[in-house]
Amino acid sequence: MRGSSRGRVADWTRLQLSLALPNADDVARTVLFSHGHREKRCENEEQNKRFSSQFHHHLLHLLSSSSMPLPIRLALARVSPRAGFAAARFASTTAKQSTLKERVAQLIPEQLENVHLFLLFPIGPVSELNPVPQVKAIRAEHGKKSFGPVVVDHLYGGMRGLPALIWDGSVLDAEEGIRFRGKTIPECQLLLPKAPGGSEPLPEGLFWLLLTGEVPTPEQTKELSRDWAARAAIPEFVEELLDRCPTTLHPMSQFSLAVIALNHNSSFAKAYAEGISKKEYWGYVFEDCMDLIAKLPNIAGRIFRNVYGLGKVPSIDPTKDYSWNLAHLLGFSDNEDFVELMRLYITIHSDHEGGNVSAHTGKLVGSALSDPFLAYGAALNGLAGPLHGLANQEVLVWLRKMQSKIGEDASDEAVKEYVWSTLKGGQVVPGYGHAVLRKTDPRYIAQREFALKHLPNDPLFKLVGQVYSIVPGILLEAGKAKNPWPNVDAHSGVLLTYYGLNQMQYYTVLFGVSRAFGVAAQLIWDRALGAPLERPKSYSSEAIKSMFAGKAT
Numbered sequence: 001m002r003g004s005s006r007g008r009v010a011d012w013t014r015l016q017l018s019l020a021l022p023n024a025d026d027v028a029r030t031v032l033f034s035h036g037h038r039e040k041r042c043e044n045e046e047q048n049k050r051f052s053s054q055f056h057h058h059l060l061h062l063l064s065s066s067s068m069p070l071p072i073r074l075a076l077a078r079v080s081p082r083a084g085f086a087a088a089r090f091a092s093t094t095a096k097q098s099t100l101k102e103r104v105a106q107l108i109p110e111q112l113e114n115v116h117l118f119l120l121f122p123i124g125p126v127s128e129l130n131p132v133p134q135v136k137a138i139r140a141e142h143g144k145k146s147f148g149p150v151v152v153d154h155l156y157g158g159m160r161g162l163p164a165l166i167w168d169g170s171v172l173d174a175e176e177g178i179r180f181r182g183k184t185i186p187e188c189q190l191l192l193p194k195a196p197g198g199s200e201p202l203p204e205g206l207f208w209l210l211l212t213g214e215v216p217t218p219e220q221t222k223e224l225s226r227d228w229a230a231r232a233a234i235p236e237f238v239e240e241l242l243d244r245c246p247t248t249l250h251p252m253s254q255f256s257l258a259v260i261a262l263n264h265n266s267s268f269a270k271a272y273a274e275g276i277s278k279k280e281y282w283g284y285v286f287e288d289c290m291d292l293i294a295k296l297p298n299i300a301g302r303i304f305r306n307v308y309g310l311g312k313v314p315s316i317d318p319t320k321d322y323s324w325n326l327a328h329l330l331g332f333s334d335n336e337d338f339v340e341l342m343r344l345y346i347t348i349h350s351d352h353e354g355g356n357v358s359a360h361t362g363k364l365v366g367s368a369l370s371d372p373f374l375a376y377g378a379a380l381n382g383l384a385g386p387l388h389g390l391a392n393q394e395v396l397v398w399l400r401k402m403q404s405k406i407g408e409d410a411s412d413e414a415v416k417e418y419v420w421s422t423l424k425g426g427q428v429v430p431g432y433g434h435a436v437l438r439k440t441d442p443r444y445i446a447q448r449e450f451a452l453k454h455l456p457n458d459p460l461f462k463l464v465g466q467v468y469s470i471v472p473g474i475l476l477e478a479g480k481a482k483n484p485w486p487n488v489d490a491h492s493g494v495l496l497t498y499y500g501l502n503q504m505q506y507y508t509v510l511f512g513v514s515r516a517f518g519v520a521a522q523l524i525w526d527r528a529l530g531a532p533l534e535r536p537k538s539y540s541s542e543a544i545k546s547m548f549a550g551k552a553t
């Protein structure tokens with residue numbers, strides 16, 4: 001027993017001493033030799049097991065600690081894949097005990113490092129080594145390579161399809177739709193933590209996933225609910241600001257006004273004014289983003305009750321999740337199905353890669369080091385446009401107009417005629433088409449499945465289904481739209497209406513609450529990775545003409 005104890009100390013000392021060795025491979029071999037040597041010395045099986053587990057624990061702790069230099073961790077993974085697997089598993093276990101901010105702090109150095117890192121970012125199953133190409137490595141290896149031609153049409157055509165941005169949180173494929181950190185909507189529905197008795201993902205978990213690439217534990221998700229509830233109060237002057245808005249001011253304008261006013265208490269703006277290092281930006285931006293998300297239900301609830309004369313805003317319940325509280329402030333928390341809808345709604349509306357108007361605006365404005373409240377206020381102004389988020393309001397307005405014109409149980413022929421009259425009037429069919437997608441939006445499908453489960457016989461849902469069977473054919477026949485299929489906005493309004501939230505002008509506010517999750521995650525990573533000021537180049541038409549004058553191609 002004493003012998004093995006001495007051996008353990010010797011091993012441990014050797015391990016610690018070895019960290020001072022300059023050559024990473026030497027260190028890795030010493031660590032492994034030390035491990036192997038120990039196994040021969042143990043006196044019996046039980047002792048061997050106990051010591052092995054203690055040793056392994058120390059070893060893995062070292063491997064995953066930030067004090068272990070990266071080259072050594074990499075060398076160790078190279079010399080012994082088993083140790084590499086184990087370290088990855090250990091890192092993910094440790095991650096489950098961290099707060100979100102701690103976890104992001106752990107991930108930042110690896111994201112910045114000039115290496116291909118094998119560990120500590122277990123996006124896939126922990127039994128696999130997941131190579132994660134890092135920012136500096138990508139730039140060093142590929143920085144000067146062409147990403148394809150830029151043609152003049154890109155400049156005139158709203159930069160459609162122009163590769164111009166980096167965002168790892170979500171990726172949009174034209175055929176498949178959105179993936180959040182590699183996970184589809186059904187996968188998120190399956191994997192992310194749920195409320196007790198619920199079946200839809202909690203947006204708290206989605207935010208964790210967007211920021212870290214990891215699925216949080218139920219306890220970590222709960223901690224986020226608690227944290228956001230604790231930060232939810234809005235300053236009195238913002239309450240007064242909202243109370244003084246005329247009820248005729250569009251809810252999105254009020255929303256943007258209130259979010260921008262939160263800049264009064266921005267941690268980042270204050271710290272920046274006092275003078276902080278660039279390395280510290282992300283921590284303050286993180287705090288602002290957490291405050292931003294946390295305060296949105298109180299802003300959204302106050303706007304709803306003010307505009308529609310629904311009385312005093314109730315208090316946040318710190319024991320409940322974010323979506324329950326949002327539903328509560330709107331007056332719908334008694335209906336568990338509506339609360340579930342909010343969980344699904346926020347999750348699927350949270351992010352849609354980096355190039356859409358709201359996400360890109362938030363990123364652009366944030367790149368000037370405007371704080372997250374200013375950046376997200378700007379993003380909301382983009383979301384308020386009818387070709388973007390306001391389309392969910394437009395869809396309901398359009399459907400209601402259709403019903404008043406052709407009746408509630410109209411024939412397919414009558415619906416077709418109405419769709420054609422919209423197109424012939426030079427208007428778009430709201431909720432159809434997309435700048436990137438070329439198939440039915442999986443966010444539409446997720447909502448359709450929710451409707452099939454909860455409101456299969458609702459007349460408005462049936463109309464939405466009827467429109468789905470008619471509009472794509474007409475858009476194809478008209479021959480202009482590149483994508484004739486429905487997007488997320490074609491379906492959200494009917495679900496809200498079913499539960500009694502029929503104030504259509506308000507719908508985009510709920511989209512605005514949701515999109516904050518994705519924009520906030522981007523802002524945090526942009527500041528952590530030192531994303532520069534965005535400044536693309538514009539050209540005059542004269543410059544384009546003279547650039548190509550006399551050239552055949």
Ligand SMILES: CC(C)(COP(=O)(O)OP(=O)(O)OC[C@H]1O[C@@H](n2cnc3c(N)ncnc32)[C@H](O)[C@@H]1OP(=O)(O)O)[C@@H](O)C(=O)NCCC(=O)NCCS
Nearest residue numbers: 387388391428429430431432433434435480481482483487
């Ligand atoms: C989303 C949207 C703005 C994408 O725009 P885009 O990338 O320029 O789309 P396209 O390249 O397919 O547009 C080509 C033409 O088809 C038209 N088109 C696209 N979608 C259409 C629709 N739903 N109804 C009628 N026409 C449409 C465009 O207006 C454009 O016409 P133009 O050449 O006269 O300017 C567009 O599809 C649209 O306006 N949809 C309705 C609004 C909506 O649902 N927005 C929410 C998006 S999530």
